[in-house]
Amino acid sequence: MQLEVNQIYHGFTLLEEKEIKELNGIGRLFHHEKSGAQLYHIENEDDNKVFSISFRTPPQDSTGVPHILEHSVLCGSRKFPTKEPFVELAKGSLNTFLNAMTFPDKTMYPIASKNDKDFLNLMDVYLDAVLYPNIYKKPEILKQEGWHYEIEDPQDEITYKGVVYNEMKGAFSSPESVLFRKVQEALFPDSPYGVESGGDPEVIPELTQEQFLAFHKNYYHPSNSYIYLYGNGDIVKHLQFINEEYLKDFDKIQVDSEIPLQKPFEQPKELTIDYPISRGEREEDKTFLSLSFVVGNSTDAELYLAFEILNYLLLQSNSAPLKRALIDAQLGKEVIGSYDGSILQPIFNIVIKNSNESMKEKFKQVVFETLEKLVKEGIDKKLIEAAININEFHLREAEEAGYPKGLMYGIEIMDSWLYGKKPSMHLEYEENLNKIKKALQNDYFEKIIEKYLLNNAHSALLVVKPKKGLLEEKEREVQKKLVKYKAQLSKEEIEQLINETKKLREMQTTPDSKENLNSIPLLSLEDIDTEPEELPLIETKERDIDLLIHPLFTNSIAYVHMYFDLSSIPENLLPYASLLSQVLGKIDTEQYSYEDLSNEINIHTGGIQYGLQAFGENGTDDQYYPKFIVNSKALVDKIPKLHSLINEMVTKTKFEEDKRLKEIIQETVSRLERRILSQGHAVVANRLYSYFSPIGNYLERLQGIDYYQFLCGLESDFEGKKSEIKENLAKVAQLIFNKNQLLISLTTDEKDVENFTKHLPTLINNLSNKENKAVQYSFALSPKNEGFMTSSEIQYVGKGYNFKKLGYSYHGSLQVLKTIVSLDYLWNTIRVRGGAYGAFFNIGRDGNMFLGSYRDPNLIESLQAYDGTAEYLKNFSTDEREMRKYIIGTVSRLDTPLTNAMKGEVATARYIRHIFHEDIRKEREEVLGTTDQDIRDAFKLVGDVMKENYLCVLGNENKISANKEVFKELVDLFK
Structure with a gap:
């Protein structure tokens, strides 16, 4: 599109236009004359368009006002007065990204979509949210998203509740989070970086409604905004929309949001x-x-x-x-x-x-x-x-x-x-x-x-x-503070708090009016492609090796993935197969020291990684295909070197150096501990699946708490076990790296395929050719119902089972059910009313179902909420428009944009699982045809799954101990 510098387009003066060859695009800087807003546009051929509006938001204290405001402006606005437009968009738009982010000095509101109409709709809702939020009309928004005193009866103790309050309690449960927060505090004592923009749980309850509103008034003005547009959209049309709908109503003002430089220290x-x-x-x-x-x-x-x-x-x-x-x-x-x-x-x-x-x-x-x-x-x-x-x-x-590429540029x-x-x-x-x-x-x-x-x-x-005891100390301090606060309140003031709690609960439980819901723009089903994208896959053989080719434009990069069958690994050696994936590339080979190997990989390739995965057969969790995967990428002219390096690692690694092996085991234990604390919901889901699902049990031994405990055992008695470790690593390597067990997936330009096949011998020579027998595993499955105790201040609460084992079958409408339960029932019950940071409902074609929470202050209440899902579904009723919204949101999730490299990986996973394009099309048809009756009919399926009572919780040791009757076993996770 041709634009001229110094010309005005719908109130925006184009200040600069230049080619950015690194992005294969044009960069344009605009200034909105009336409001003072700045806008940057990157034009290129990417159809995944991105918009964001950001504000410079330097905090003055650690009450977390920038973070709480980020949550709160998305809780209703002038044009879109629903309680949570953000959730309505998540339910019913074709967004490819929808979120908001708080940084130490800025707050960003990005969206992305491939659909032009949807993109404008999303932009409209976000601009209205940040510039005209309902926070001025509804003080309950701060109470819900930030913090409030919770009390329902004069005899009750007062507690703190709030989404951000609990989110930050969870964040501060990680020692790494504490460390990096304190680093900024130490280095920037005289700067906004010296306080916590996300909010310190000890300080968040000091935030007042007046301070909260003042922060929005001070910083959420177009004169302090940074607007960003990216992709192949019509820039003139978008400028016209932003000006006429929003910016023309604002006059330029002076906003004092400069970030002062911290004076350098004279002494560390x-x-x-x-x-x-x-x-x-x-x-x-x-x-x-x-x-x-x-x-x-x-x-x-x-x-x-x-x-x-x-x-x-x-x-x-x-x-x-x-x-x-x-x-x-x-x-x-x-x-x-x-x-x-x-x-x-x-x-x-x-x-x-x-x-x-x-x-x-x-x-x-x-x-x-x-x-x-x-x-x-x-x-x-x-x-x-x-x-x-x-x-x-x-x-x-x-x-x-x-993350869409355009969003990464925008950040x-x-x-x-x-x-x-x-x-x-x-x-x-x-x-x-x-x-x-x-x-x-x-x-x-x-x-x-x-x-x-x-x-x-x-x-x-x-x-x-x-x-030790610091958490209890902090909890006692909070309790003491709240007891003291309550003691100084009059009867009338306590009654006022009770009324405020009641009023907040009423706001949370009262459904949006139809009129308010209808204010959120919605596409029609005709705007959706009825045909799912078909991922390219050519099945062939080269030198007796099964090869899948995905001919796609990759900018002269070859993505080479090797899938080695793991079926011949004896049960007792399974965790060693996982350890092997941690060791390869980090230890000496016959030709290279591991330091030299690292340099060779980084000089000649885009990276070589190892991992394990089990691909479930289409429609069942009983049958699965376990694979050891070598993921690699390199420029096409570096294929010979890539092949040579992979071959060196998988066939000539020396498992001899005790010191190095111990270091790798220690590092892996440390990283798993970090994952357990930061991604507890995923850890709980994996553990729960291991109670009832063969594939879940298999993966738990390779990736979950079982594997973590296995590694802790190796670490604690390394001297006694080092010979066994080396022997078993060599044994599993010999069993895995076998030509007869290999499938290769190649994603690259069609013209470059020959270059790969020509050098295939370099990749596969030295691989074993032995006929290995598959091992039949017999895992003991039972409802262990464990409570894993840590020093965390919050919980990750999970419950689920396999509905196919109860006689139910999979249907595409269950994906719409996932959207409804996740973004309606669980969002309102677990997040809004319960104060957890997140809640999830997962359901798959293999029959496995999981309900889970993230950074959750509750335990019993969340389990009860899960049990209440069936009743919610039994009484589910909605109109055509709302049903359409849920369907569109589901299709959006199914159509998550994939890079060409990712398309090759997804196509390969479907190939291994025997999921055909016809299966994907059928599922899509079933999604598009879902009715509210289908959702009601699912109540029995969900109810029967909950009655099986398989559950798992990871979290605060005091909370879990206080509810020990729920569990069959309590486990101190970290020793």
Whole structure:
């Protein structure tokens, strides 16, 4: 589209237009003359269009007002007065992304859609939400989303409730969250970065309605906004809409939202902080040590990119010298490096996990001695080349699972635009990347290390150590505070709180009026493609190997996935197959040391990863196809090297070095602990499935709590088990890497397929050709109903079973049921009224069904809510419009956009599971034909599943202990 600089388009002056070759697009910067709004547009051929409106929102305290406001503006507005337009859009739009995000200094409201009409609808709802929210009319919104005093009877104790309050209690249950929050607090005592924009649970209850509204008035004005549009949409039409519907009604004002620079320190800081652990945990090896540095400004684009690369070079790869030195010094079990360039003054973090306070001085010594040595002796140029190459590969690929490409660009532009610089600064990386590549001939990175790390006093050393009883101490303090508060209230004031609780409950339980619901724009079913996308797949054989080809445009990248059948692994060796996936590529081979191997992978490929998966047969969980998967990608001209490296790792790895094996086991245990704390809902779902599902039980042994406990056993008695570990790893490798058990999936341009097949021998030679017999597993399935106890302040509560085992069959309408139960019943019951951060309902064609909660303050109440699902469905009734909404939302979920690389993976998974295009089409037809009677008819299915009473909970040890009658076994998860 041709536009002219300095011309006005619907109130927007085009200030700048330039080609951004890295994105294959045009970047345009606009200024809205009347309102003062800024708008940046990226035009390219991507049909997954993105819109966002963001505001600079520096917090003054840790009450979490930016975060609570992010939730609250999406709870009804001038044009869309439903209680939660966000949920209505999730139920019934074709969005490909719908969310809101709070950062330390900004709040973003992004949406995405491929459908033009839907895109405008979403934009309309979001603009109205941020500029005209109902928060001024309904004080209950702050109470629901932020916090409130909860009391229903004068004799009851007062408690705190609120979605963000519970979300942040969950976030602060993770020691990593505590650490990184305290790092910012230590480094920026005089800046908004020194307080918690998400909210500190101890401070959130200090937020008043007046402060809450004042924050919106101060910062949510177009003059303080950053509007972003991306994709192949009609920019002039979109500018017209934004101007006529919204911006023309605002006059430019001065908004004081500048982020002040923190004055550099004259001396580094040191801080010691406690975090809670459960009564059953030991305190030894549970401390976190971190060194953090403030490194320049994010508006220095070259330094910003250089530190992304330096972080990888020093701390991320298997050959990273600082990571290696810290592990060799036996300071802890895992090294974490991070660079946060999303704030004005970026932070570079070096973290040791599972250490001890006594290691503090040695930690500091090893870090600085290693960095000094690198500066003095120089960094290995091959290491630098590897770090630059892997970062360049990912810059060019520009893909992030679950996020539209345009959204990732939209987040990245804020790292300069928010601070008064050009939005395109970090998108146009080519020139700076070429400058950084000079590090291959000079001491570029050595000088950066010297200036920003060795000679930088603006740093902090933190010790975050475990303390038993801290959680109980905090809970007692909160209880004491609330008892004291209640004691000073008059009878009338207590009655007022009871009335406020009642009023909030009434608002939450009163359904939206039909008129309000109808205010949310809705597509017609005619706007939906009745035919699902057919994923390309050509089935062939090359050199007796089954090969699936997915001919798709990949910008000269070959995505090569090898699927090795795992059926020959004996039951007692299954966890070793999973451990093998952690070990490969991180340990020496015949030709390479693991450091050299890491460099070779990063120089010549886009990455080689290993994993395990079990693919359930279409329509059942009893039959499944377990696979060991080698995921790899490289530029097409690097295929021979890619094949050579994979072959070296899968056939010539040496399982001999005790020290290295122990390090990998310790690191894997540490990462699993992190996953358990941050993704407890997924951990609970996997564990629950293992009670009744053969495939669930299989996967639990490879990925779940069973596997975590297996690794803990290896770690605690490594000396006694090291011979067995090495022997079993070699044994499973020999059983797995076999030509007769191999399926290869290739996604690349059709013209490049021949280049792959020509070099196939390099990939498959040396693989075993032995005929291995499949093993028949006989897993003992039973309702264990465990309560896994941790120091977390919240719960993850799960319940479910397999409906096919009860005689029911799968139908596409169950996907609409999933939408309705998740976004209507569970959202209102578990999240809105219960105060949990999230709730889920999953149901699959294999029959497995799961209801779960995320960061949930409750336990019994959530289980009761799950049991109430059947009654809700039995009485379910809605009109044609609402039913259409649920159907559209379901189709949106089924049609989640896939990159071409992902299309190859999905097509392969369907192939293995024997799910054909006809099955997908049939399911879609059933979704589109779903009626409210189908939903009512499902009440018996759901009710019968709940009556089986299979449940699992992970969470607070006191809460679980207090409800021990629910469980068959209580387990201290962390020792």
